[in-house]
Amino acid sequence: MNSKIVRIIMAVTFALPMATLAQTDNAAASPVAPTTTAPGPTKLGVISVQDCILATNEGQKEFEALGKKFEPTRNELKSLNDEIDQLKKQLDAQGSKMNEEARAGLVRQIETKQKVLSRKQEDAQNDFVGQQNEIAQKILQKLGPVIDKYAKDNGLGLIIDISKPWPDGAVLWANQSVDITKPIVDLYNAQAGVPAAPSASRPSGTRPAGTTSKPAPPPAPKPQGNPPK
Numbered sequence: 001m002n003s004k005i006v007r008i009i010m011a012v013t014f015a016l017p018m019a020t021l022a023q024t025d026n027a028a029a030s031p032v033a034p035t036t037t038a039p040g041p042t043k044l045g046v047i048s049v050q051d052c053i054l055a056t057n058e059g060q061k062e063f064e065a066l067g068k069k070f071e072p073t074r075n076e077l078k079s080l081n082d083e084i085d086q087l088k089k090q091l092d093a094q095g096s097k098m099n100e101e102a103r104a105g106l107v108r109q110i111e112t113k114q115k116v117l118s119r120k121q122e123d124a125q126n127d128f129v130g131q132q133n134e135i136a137q138k139i140l141q142k143l144g145p146v147i148d149k150y151a152k153d154n155g156l157g158l159i160i161d162i163s164k165p166w167p168d169g170a171v172l173w174a175n176q177s178v179d180i181t182k183p184i185v186d187l188y189n190a191q192a193g194v195p196a197a198p199s200a201s202r203p204s205g206t207r208p209a210g211t212t213s214k215p216a217p218p219p220a221p222k223p224q225g226n227p228p229k
Contacts, residue, residue, distance in 0.1 A: 048163050
């Protein structure tokens with residue numbers, strides 16, 4: 001994060017005693033008050049779980065494979081969009097010269113293809129996002145124990161997820177020294193045993209730790225307005 005604004009103002013919390021001493025007759029009679037040791041401040045850590053998932057070798061490999069899986073769908077949508085564009089150009093160039101029946105038939109053809117494109121685009125988007133979420137959930141289940149172990153090994157009493165951007169998130173600013181995103185990614189990679197992908201094949205949907213954008217769905221052209229009447 002390099003000491004940058006990332007979320008709503010973070011309050012540093014301190015551990016407080018959770019129990020009070022029971023008073024007894026002897027304690028009441030004693031001139032010496034019982035003493036307690038004041039606890040030290042709770043050690044905090046912040047992490048972008050979303051960045052962790054995307055930055056792991058496994059995540060990069062899985063999301064890259066997902067992008068390649070949807071290439072045929074992306075090409076199909078592009079071809080259909082190009083076909084609609086050609087029909088619109090034909091209507092613009094020849095519409096005034098056509099008889100009413102021919103012109104109406106071309107308009108209906110454009111409208112029908114636009115509806116098909118819109119439906120296919122929505123189905124592809126939903127399918128892609130659903131499979132993205134499946135990958136993320138699978139990695140998240142294995143990420144939990146890694147975070148737990150890191151917290152115990154490093155004496156952390158509280159870890160805050162900063163995946164959500166301002167203003168929805170809970171942290172506005174945090175020093176880089178408390179960001180444990182990269183160490184968690186390194187630990188996950190070491191345990192998972194998945195080798196890093198070559199930098200040239202790094203999936204476009206991933207990002208380095210500390211950013212907030214999400215992996216983008218495959219480009220799927222949308223119909224642009226209605227055809228001229």
